[in-house]
Amino acid sequence: MHNFITRSTGTAALAAGLVLAACGSAAAHVSVEAPGAAQGKYTVATFEVPTESDTASTTALxxxxxxxxxxxxxxxxGWTSKVERNDKGETVAVVWSADPGNPGVGPGQFQRxxxxxxxxxxxxxxxxPVQQTYSDGKVVAWDQPSTEGAEPExxxxxxxxxxxxxxxGGDHHVATGESPEAQTDTVARWMGGIGLALGLFAAALGLGLVFRSRRSS
Known part of the structure; x- marks a missing residue:
């Protein structure tokens, strides 16, 4: 009986841990949010950039x-921005660089x-597509398109x-909406909650079996 309870509780806890780990992995990606973004309109886009390195800081984007x-x-x-344009005057890219004396976005931190x-x-x-540059010279490219049913690395x-x-051409927000990253994060949070609920259920089930065993002995 004890082994059964231990296995049940351990399995549920492992499932919850795996779900929470998936949530952390999704949150580590460079993401963009712009509620209400619509075709032909202007919007304000916020890029959230986490530093994944344990030893280096993000110094350019x-x-x-x-x-x-x-x-x-x-x-x-602490940051200098530069807008890159083509021969038509259209913006093709934006670069942010940490100013001298600014260590950048350190390990375990993020910047918007x-x-x-x-x-x-x-x-x-x-x-x-994004290029994230670290203080040790490493450049990470976030440029792989997502496909249905699978997310690239x-x-x-x-x-x-x-x-x-x-x-x-109105420079304003339109009807509210949610970006794919925000939707992914919401789903991950729900999955994490379900995993934790399964763990608590398994623990409660184990305690009930123990009480029943004591009463019958």
């Missing part, structure tokens, strides 16, 4: 954008980089765009 008419950076103390951009292209999803940050936009 390059975000590729889809040839946009207007891109504006938000001032960040904010852009006002638009008009967004007339497509369902737009990807923002280094997915490019992506935004789902609603179709209720229009090319009015």
């Amino acid at each position: 390059r975000v590729v954008v889809p040839n946009l008419k207007s891109v504006r950076t938000e001032p960040m103390p 980089f904010v852009l006002s951009l638009g008009p967004l292209p007339a497509q369902d999803t737009v990807n923002f 280094r997915p490019a940050p992506a935004l789902a765009l609603s179709a209720n936009g229009g090319a009015d």
Whole structure:
């Protein structure tokens, strides 16, 4: 009886641990959020960049954008931003670099980089390939497109765009929405909660079996 209880509780706890580990893994990706992002509209996009290295800091970030008419950076103390344009004057990328004396985003930390951009292209999803540079010289590319049913190792940050936009050029937010990364994080949190609930159920079941065994003896 004791072995049965131990196995049941251990299995449920292991399942919960695996689910929580998956949540942590998803949260470690470079992601972008822009509630209300719509085709043909302007939006404010926030890139969340975690430092995954245990020994080096994030000292630079390059975000590729889809040839946009207007891109504006938000001032960040300790960081210098540079907007790259093509021969048509369209913005193709934005680079942030840590200023001298700024150690960057240290291990176990994250930083948000904010852009006002638009008009967004007339497509369902737009990807923002990212290059993350570390203080030890390592460069990590977050540029792999996601496919249905599977997430790549280094997915490019992506935004789902609603179709209720229009090319009015208004520099404002539109109807609220949720990015794919936010949806993934929400699902992961629910799965983590379910795993924990299963663990508690298994523990309660084990205690009930112990009490029944004592009463029958």
